[in-house]
Amino acid sequence: MRLHVREFDGPADRTLLVIHGGPDWDHSYLVEPLNRLAGEHRLLFPDLRGCGRSSVAEPLTPDAMVADLVELIGASQVDVLGFSYGGLIAQRLAIQAPGLVRRLIVASSSVLPVPADAFDGWEEYERRSAAHPSIWDTSPLRGAELTRAEAFATAPLDVWREESLPDYLKRLEQVTFTGNYLRAWREGRFPSARHPDAVERLSGVPLFLLHGRQDMTFPASLVPLTPCTDAVVLEEAGHMAHIDQPAAWLDAVRRFLAAAT
Template identity: 35%
Template structure:
C-alpha cells in the first residue's frame, strides 16, 4: 500500500479486533509464522514489513525507530484503524514503543517483546555485536536462513548490504526513552525471555517505569498496575518470538479488564 509516497507491505490473517505485528531486525511478516495460528484464532492480525525489510522497499532515508513509527501510524490511518493492539519484537518492539509514544491515540494496548527502552538496556556483548553490523557483515551472512528469506521476497535482493549498513547505523545510535515510557497512557505488556539479550535488571527498570513492582497489590490485587510483565522460561532472545508461550502470555493481556484508577 502507498503510504505518504512510500510503499508498505502488510498482510492480514484471522478475524476480530486488530492486532498489529512488527518483526525484528532482518526479519519480515514470516517471523510470526510459528505463533500466527494461535493469535489468528482470536484476533485479526495485521503483520507489517518495516522499511527495507521483507516485501517493503527501502526508502531514501536512514533507518530510524521514529520514522518507521510514523510510517506505521500513516498505514493505520489509511486502513481506518484508530485504536489497535500493537505487538513488536526486538527492532519491531522499538518501533511499536515509538508508535505508542508518538501516536498514543492509535494504540489501545501495547506489547513490547524483547526490546529495551534505552540503548544501554542491552547486554554489553549484544551492543558490541550490533555495533559491528555493516556491509562486510552482510557478505558473511549470505547463505544463512535470514538471507535466503530476504532474497526470496525483497523487491531488490541486491539491497542486502544496504540493509546491514543502515541497521548498523541505527543500532549504534544512543537513545533513552525512559521519561516518555513513564508517560504512556495505555496498558503495556513487557515480554522477555529468561535468557534474553537484555538483563533482568533492565527488565525490572522498564517495568518500574510503567508502575510495576512498586508495591504490594493487596490481597484482592486492587493496587496492581494496568501494565504487566511476562518473563518466559527456557528461552533466548531469538526463541521467544516463536514460542507457544508468547500467545499464551499475550492473549489474556489483550482482553483483561483494566481497573479504573483509585
C-alpha cells in the first residue's frame, strides 16, 4: 500500500494531518488556505487509500483508511483536521488510535447523524437542488469520470457565494478523481464511516467544529447540539466554507491550534 502525501515543512511537534473528503477525491482542493500555516505547523495532506494518487488495495473500507493513517503518523501525536467525509474518518482515527490525536477539527462535517428532513423548508436549498441536480443515476458516465462530473454538476450547492464559484471550479479542475469506492457505495456495500458512539468516545479529545452557516451537505443546525470544546459557524459560507470565507476559516483553525490542550 502506497499513500501519496504532500508535505509542507514546519515543527514536527506541531504536525497537522489534513484528511480530505469524497471519497474518490484527492487532497488538492484543501491546500489553500491551509498552506499559509506552513512554517508554523508541519502539514501533511495524504490522498486516502484508493483516492487521488494513492494506490488501490483491498479492503477499500473506512477502517483500512484509518489503519493507513495510523501507519503514516507513527508514534508522535498530531493535530487532525477532517473535512466533510474526511471528518468522519478523522473521528474514527481519534477513537481507534486515541493516543495519536492531540486535537481534532471536524470541518464541514458532523459528529451527530444527519436527519432525513434536515433541509426541509429551506427554499434556497430546494432551488439550487432543482437547478443543479445530482447525476449519479442519470449519467452514462462511469468510474472517475462520473465522480468528476457529479462534483461539477453540484458545485453550486457546495459554495454559497456566487463570486466563490469560479475559484471552486478551478480547484475541481486540479482534483485527481477516482471511482474506486463508487460502485460499492451505489450498491449499498460500502461501510459507513460514521462511528455509532462518536459523541461518547470523543469526550476526551479536544474537539473543534468548523462549519458554514449555509452548508447544504451537513446542516449547521447540528453544531449547537454537539458536545465540543469550541465551535465556529461562519456566515455566508456553504459546504466549502474554506473557499467562501478563507480568511475567517483559516483564522478559526489557527486559533484552535494555538489553544492550550
